[in-house]
Amino acid sequence: MTSEPLSLPAAAEPTAYSRLMRRVLGQKAFVIGIGIVAAIVLIALLAPVLAPHDPYLQNLSARNVPPFWYAKGSWVHPLGTDQLGRDYLSRVIYGARISLLIGISVVIISGLIGTTLGLAAGYFGGKVDMLVTFLVTTRLSMPVILVALAVVAMIGGSLWIVILVLGFLKWDRFAVVMRSATQQVRSLDYVAAAEAAGASTTRIVLGEVLPNIAPHLIVVATLEAASAILLEAALSFLGLGVQPPLPSWGLMISEAKAYMFFSFWLIAIPGTALALLIFAINLAGDGLRDIIAPEGRS
Amino acid sequence: MTALIEAHDLTRSFEVSRGMFKGKRTLHAVNGISLDIRQGEVLAIVGESGCGKSTLARMLLGLLPPSAGAITLEGQDIRSLGRKGMARRVQPVFQDPYSSLNPRRTIASIVALPLEVHGIGTAAERRKMTIEMLDKVGLPQRFADRYPRELSGGQRQRVAIARALVMKPEVVVCDEPTSALDVSVQSQILNLLMDLRRELNLTYVFISHNLAVVEHIATRVAVMYLGRVVELAETAALFKAPRHPYTKALLASVLTPEPGLGIPDTGLGIAFPDPLNPPSGCPFHPRCPERLPQCASVVPQILRDETGAVACHLHGQGPAPH
Amino acid sequence: MANSSDIVLEVDGLSVDIRTAGGTLHAVRDISFSVKRGETLCLVGESGCGKSMTSLAIMDLLPKAATKTARRLAFAGEDLSRAGKGRINALRGNSMSMIFQEPMTALNPAYTIGNQLVEAYCLHKKASEVEARERAVFLLGKVGIANAAERLGQYPHQLSGGLRQRVMIAMALMCGPELLIADEPTTALDVTIQAQILRLLADLQRELGIAMVLITHDLGIVARIADRVAVMYAGQIVEEGPTASLFNAPRHPYTQGLIACIPVPGRTEPGGRLGVIPGVVPSLVGEVRGCSFRDRCTKAQQACLDAPPVRETADGHRWRCILENAA
Numbered sequence A: 001m002t003s004e005p006l007s008l009p010a011a012a013e014p015t016a017y018s019r020l021m022r023r024v025l026g027q028k029a030f031v032i033g034i035g036i037v038a039a040i041v042l043i044a045l046l047a048p049v050l051a052p053h054d055p056y057l058q059n060l061s062a063r064n065v066p067p068f069w070y071a072k073g074s075w076v077h078p079l080g081t082d083q084l085g086r087d088y089l090s091r092v093i094y095g096a097r098i099s100l101l102i103g104i105s106v107v108i109i110s111g112l113i114g115t116t117l118g119l120a121a122g123y124f125g126g127k128v129d130m131l132v133t134f135l136v137t138t139r140l141s142m143p144v145i146l147v148a149l150a151v152v153a154m155i156g157g158s159l160w161i162v163i164l165v166l167g168f169l170k171w172d173r174f175a176v177v178m179r180s181a182t183q184q185v186r187s188l189d190y191v192a193a194a195e196a197a198g199a200s201t202t203r204i205v206l207g208e209v210l211p212n213i214a215p216h217l218i219v220v221a222t223l224e225a226a227s228a229i230l231l232e233a234a235l236s237f238l239g240l241g242v243q244p245p246l247p248s249w250g251l252m253i254s255e256a257k258a259y260m261f262f263s264f265w266l267i268a269i270p271g272t273a274l275a276l277l278i279f280a281i282n283l284a285g286d287g288l289r290d291i292i293a294p295e296g297r298s
Numbered sequence B: 001m002t003a004l005i006e007a008h009d010l011t012r013s014f015e016v017s018r019g020m021f022k023g024k025r026t027l028h029a030v031n032g033i034s035l036d037i038r039q040g041e042v043l044a045i046v047g048e049s050g051c052g053k054s055t056l057a058r059m060l061l062g063l064l065p066p067s068a069g070a071i072t073l074e075g076q077d078i079r080s081l082g083r084k085g086m087a088r089r090v091q092p093v094f095q096d097p098y099s100s101l102n103p104r105r106t107i108a109s110i111v112a113l114p115l116e117v118h119g120i121g122t123a124a125e126r127r128k129m130t131i132e133m134l135d136k137v138g139l140p141q142r143f144a145d146r147y148p149r150e151l152s153g154g155q156r157q158r159v160a161i162a163r164a165l166v167m168k169p170e171v172v173v174c175d176e177p178t179s180a181l182d183v184s185v186q187s188q189i190l191n192l193l194m195d196l197r198r199e200l201n202l203t204y205v206f207i208s209h210n211l212a213v214v215e216h217i218a219t220r221v222a223v224m225y226l227g228r229v230v231e232l233a234e235t236a237a238l239f240k241a242p243r244h245p246y247t248k249a250l251l252a253s254v255l256t257p258e259p260g261l262g263i264p265d266t267g268l269g270i271a272f273p274d275p276l277n278p279p280s281g282c283p284f285h286p287r288c289p290e291r292l293p294q295c296a297s298v299v300p301q302i303l304r305d306e307t308g309a310v311a312c313h314l315h316g317q318g319p320a321p322h
Numbered sequence C: 001m002a003n004s005s006d007i008v009l010e011v012d013g014l015s016v017d018i019r020t021a022g023g024t025l026h027a028v029r030d031i032s033f034s035v036k037r038g039e040t041l042c043l044v045g046e047s048g049c050g051k052s053m054t055s056l057a058i059m060d061l062l063p064k065a066a067t068k069t070a071r072r073l074a075f076a077g078e079d080l081s082r083a084g085k086g087r088i089n090a091l092r093g094n095s096m097s098m099i100f101q102e103p104m105t106a107l108n109p110a111y112t113i114g115n116q117l118v119e120a121y122c123l124h125k126k127a128s129e130v131e132a133r134e135r136a137v138f139l140l141g142k143v144g145i146a147n148a149a150e151r152l153g154q155y156p157h158q159l160s161g162g163l164r165q166r167v168m169i170a171m172a173l174m175c176g177p178e179l180l181i182a183d184e185p186t187t188a189l190d191v192t193i194q195a196q197i198l199r200l201l202a203d204l205q206r207e208l209g210i211a212m213v214l215i216t217h218d219l220g221i222v223a224r225i226a227d228r229v230a231v232m233y234a235g236q237i238v239e240e241g242p243t244a245s246l247f248n249a250p251r252h253p254y255t256q257g258l259i260a261c262i263p264v265p266g267r268t269e270p271g272g273r274l275g276v277i278p279g280v281v282p283s284l285v286g287e288v289r290g291c292s293f294r295d296r297c298t299k300a301q302q303a304c305l306d307a308p309p310v311r312e313t314a315d316g317h318r319w320r321c322i323l324e325n326a327a
Helices: A017-028 A027-044 A088-124 A125-141 A144-155 A159-169 A173-187 A189-196 A203-238 A249-259 A263-293 B053-060 B079-089 B107-117 B123-136 B153-165 B183-201 B211-217 B237-242 B245-252 C051-058 C085-091 C113-125 C129-142 C161-173 C189-210 C219-225 C243-248 C253-261
Strands: B003-017 B024-039 B042-047 B068-073 B092-094 B171-175 B203-209 B220-225 B228-234 B304-307 B308-310 C009-022 C023-036 C040-044 C066-069 C070-077 C098-101 C180-184 C210-214 C226-232 C236-242 C311-313 C319-320
Touching: A017 A027, A017 A203, A017 C098, A017 C113, A027 A088, A027 A263, A027 C180, A088 A159, A088 A203, A088 A249, A088 A263, A088 C180, A088 C243, A125 A173, A144 A203, A159 B079, A159 B123, A189 A203, A189 B079, A189 B092, A203 A249, A203 A263, A203 B153, A249 A263, A263 C051, B003 B053, B024 B042, B024 B053, B024 B220, B024 B228, B042 B053, B042 B211, B053 B203, B053 B220, B068 B079, B079 B092, B092 B153, B107 B123, B107 B153, B123 B153, B153 B183, B171 C066, B171 C311, B183 C253, B203 B211, B220 B237, B220 B245, B228 B237, B228 B245, B237 B308, B245 C189, B308 C113, C009 C311, C023 C051, C023 C210, C023 C226, C023 C236, C040 C219, C051 C066, C051 C180, C051 C210, C070 C180, C085 C129, C098 C161, C098 C236, C113 C161, C161 C189, C219 C243, C226 C243, C226 C253, C236 C243, C236 C253
Parallel strands: B042 B203, B042 B220, B092 B171, B171 B203, C040 C210, C040 C226, C098 C180, C180 C210
Antiparallel strands: B003 B024, B003 B068, B220 B228, B228 B308, B304 B308, C009 C023, C009 C066, C009 C070, C226 C236, C236 C319, C311 C319
16 A cells, blocks of 8 residues: 555645634734724723823813923923813823723624624524514614714713613614624524534524624624714714713814814814724724635635 | 334425515425335435425424424324434434534534533543544544534535434435535445444435436435425336336436447426426426326326335326226 | 647647645646547546636636646647737637536626627627527527527526526537537536436537537546546546547546446446545645655555656557556
8 A cells, every 4th residue: 555655745725723814914904903903992901001190180270281292382291281271191091991982882782782683583584584674674764863862862961871872773783784694604504404403593593603603793893883982972072972071082072172273182182083093993894804704615 | 114204295385485576476395295214224315406305305304394294203293302302313414515514613513512412421421422423434533623624525524424423313314415525535425324324223315316326325216306206116126117207317317437328318308397387287297208198187196006106197097086 | 640630729738827825736737638620528537636727728717816838729720828818809709619517607697698699799700680699599499499589588597507508508609619618517407407418519519510628527427428538637637548448448546446436327236335536635736746646546656756657559548657557
C-alpha cells in the first residue's frame, strides 16, 4: 500500500478562525469603525478618571471660557466652559456615558421584543406570522419621533422614560430581519433533523436557529443603537428627552443654541462627538454585514 | 416478515397561493397511499421530482401530519407516540449533507444531540457513545471537535448517518442520501449503509430517483407517480418484469455505463403534467405509450396480488365495481 | 489526424490558475485534446477535477480570479489565445455556443423566450427580426416543443425544467454553431426527461455535424453518447480514448476505480460490495509533483513520485501511468 513519501497533501480548507481573521482585517472600514467605538466606550467607562473636573460643578465667574486654541482659552478648561461655567471636556466625556447607555438599553429592549416576534413569525409561520406582520405594519405606520414626543409630553421626560419609549418603538427592524432569517434557517434539514431527534421547539429555536441568525442580529443591533442615540439627541434638543443637568450631547447642543453666534464651540464640540460616534457605529455595522455576508459554502 | 410501519390511505395536500387575486389551489402531494414497511427490509420509494416521495418521507418521520389517513408503528398510531417516542424508533438521513448539519456545532455535538434531548447518560458517557458511533461510520476520533465546514461531502454524510443511528432506531428513512455525492463517495456510503443494516438489524426506507442504486440496495420497490404508488414489487421481480408502463419507462431511462447501447427512447411525451392540475383518470395517461380508451376517464384500481401491487388498466380486475 | 481541417477545437497545454487566499490553485494543469466536426468528446470527472473550468476557459468565461495559459487554443484553425475580446465576442454565441446545467440561471427571467432566442441571431447574423423568429420557431419545433409560435411569447418561469433545457438547446443552435459545449446539461433534470434531452442532443449533433464537448460526472451518460472520452482527475486528463476501448479496457487505476464504484443492474450483485477509491482528492494549491493519484492508488510505487509517462496504443487510447495496464 502507500508508503509515507507517496502521500500528497489532502485538499483542505483553511480553518474557520484564520479565514475569519483574514476577512475581518480585509475590511478597513470595519477596523476603523470598531476602533473608534472601542475608544469611546473606554472613555465612557473611565470617565471619573479622565474628566479633569466635576461635570456638574458650576462656576459662574468662569462662564463661556473658550477652548485652549483660542487666545482667551486656557489649559485649565481644555475645551472651555459652558454658560454656567461647567467644564466642557468633563461634560462631553460624561455625555458619552449617556449616549452609550441609551444606545445599549434601547437595543436590548427593542432587540428582545423584535427578535422574539421575528423568531415566532419565522418559525411557526401561518397565523402567528400573519399576526406579527400585522403588528409590524401597525408599528411602521406610527412616526417614531411624533409618538415619542407625545408620550414624553404627557408623562414628562427623563432618561429612563426616553429609553423605555424608544425601546418599545424601535423593535420593527429586528422583527423584520429576524423573521426572514428564521424562515431561511427553518427550512434547512438540520432543523428537521433536530425535530426528528425529538428536540422540543424551545431547544430547536435556541440551539439550532438562534446561533445561525445571530450574525444578522448583531448587524441590526449596531445600526439600531446608532439610530437610538440620534433620536435621544433629537428629543433632548427639543427639551423632551434627558433633563438638565445631565450631560447629554443633544441637551448640550440645545442649551448652546442661544450662544451659537458668540460661542460656536458650545455646539460644535458635542455635535462633533455625536457625529463621530454615529459614523463609527455605522462603519462598524456595515463592515460587519460585509464580513458576515460571504459566510456559508465556499 | 411482519409489518413494522403501516400507512393507511395516506393523503397530504397543500394550499398553494397563485398570486394575490387568484385564490388558492390544492396540491395533492400524496394522494391515498397505503403501504407497509416490513421488519428488516429495504423499501425503496422511487419517482421523479414532484411525485410526492419527499412528502411521504416527512410523514413517515412524523415531521408532517397527514391531511387524511394514518400511520401506525406496530399497530400504534404515531400521533400517540409523540415527537420523542417517534425519535427513538425512526430517524432520517437527508440528501444534502451541507444543509443537514448545523454549521455552528461541532461534529461531536451534532451526533450527541439526540442523546442530550432524551437525557441519556452523563456528558462523559454521551461523549463515549458519540466517539463509538463516529468510529462505526468510519470517522476517526480527531473529527469529533471539528466543524462541518472542515469536512468533505462524504464525511458530512457519515456524520448525518452517525446522528441518525446514535439512538439505535429500528427504521432509518434515507431521503436521496447519495444524490449530492460524487460516484466514488456514493459507493462508500452505500457500502456503509449496507454494513450498518446487517450489523444493527435496521429497516430502511430508501428514497431515490436513481434506479441503479435502488436495484443494488433495495429488497422491495414502490414506484410513485403524481402522489400515488403505481407499482410495488420485490426488487428482482420489478426489474425483471415491470408491469406499469411508467415503471417500464423509468427502467428504460437508466443509463448504465455500457458503450454501444445508445440512448434509449422512453416513448413518453415531453410534457410532465402540472401537479396542480393533474390529468383525469389515470394520472399517467397523457404520457403513456400503452393507454387504453378508459384511461382518460377512470382512475385505475390497485390490484394487489402475490407479486405486489399495480395500478393500471392493463392489469385490472376488469371493469371497476359499481 | 488525417484531415486537420476537420478539427474544430484544438486545445494544447491549457492551464487554469485561480488565486485564492491560501495560494495559487492549479485547477487545470496542462491539458490537451481536440474535437473533430461531428464528434462528441466527453470530459468526465468528479467535483473539483477541473472539467467545468476547462469549458469556461475555452469560452473565455473564467471568473476574475482565474487566469488561463495555453500553448494553443484554436477554434477552426484560428488561435483564440491571440484573438482580441471583440473577436471572441463575435464567435461566442455564434459559431461556438454553450449549454449550462441550470437553465433557470442562464435564461433571463425578465424577457420572453422569443426575445432571448432572437437577440443573438439578429446581432450575429445581421438578420431581420422576422427571419430570426422564423428560425426560432423552426428550432423550437426541432427540439420537440409543440406549438412553438405561442411559446415565443412566454417567460422562462412559465416552462418546466425539461422545456427550459430544450429552449436552452434551441438557443445554443440559433446561429448554427460549429462547436457546442454542454456543461452537465441534464444533471438538474429527472431521469426520464434526461434520456429524452440526451437523445435530442445526440440526434441534432449528428444531423448538423456539430463538434460537441459534453461535460459530466455521470459515466452512464458518457458511455451512451461519447465518441471519445477524457477522464479528468486533479486538473489533469489521466486517460483518454475511444469510448468502447475506455470502458471495456480502462488502463488508468482511477478510471478502473470509478467504473467499479457504479452499481449496474444485471452486472453488479445486488446487496454486494461496491468498489471504492480510498482517500481524498489532493490539494491543488501550490506545486503538485508526480502522479496526483498516487496516494489513493493500490498500485503506487516509489516511481510514482515522478511525473508518470503518457502511454498510448495504436487506436489513440492514452493514459498517464507508470504501468502498462494497472488491472
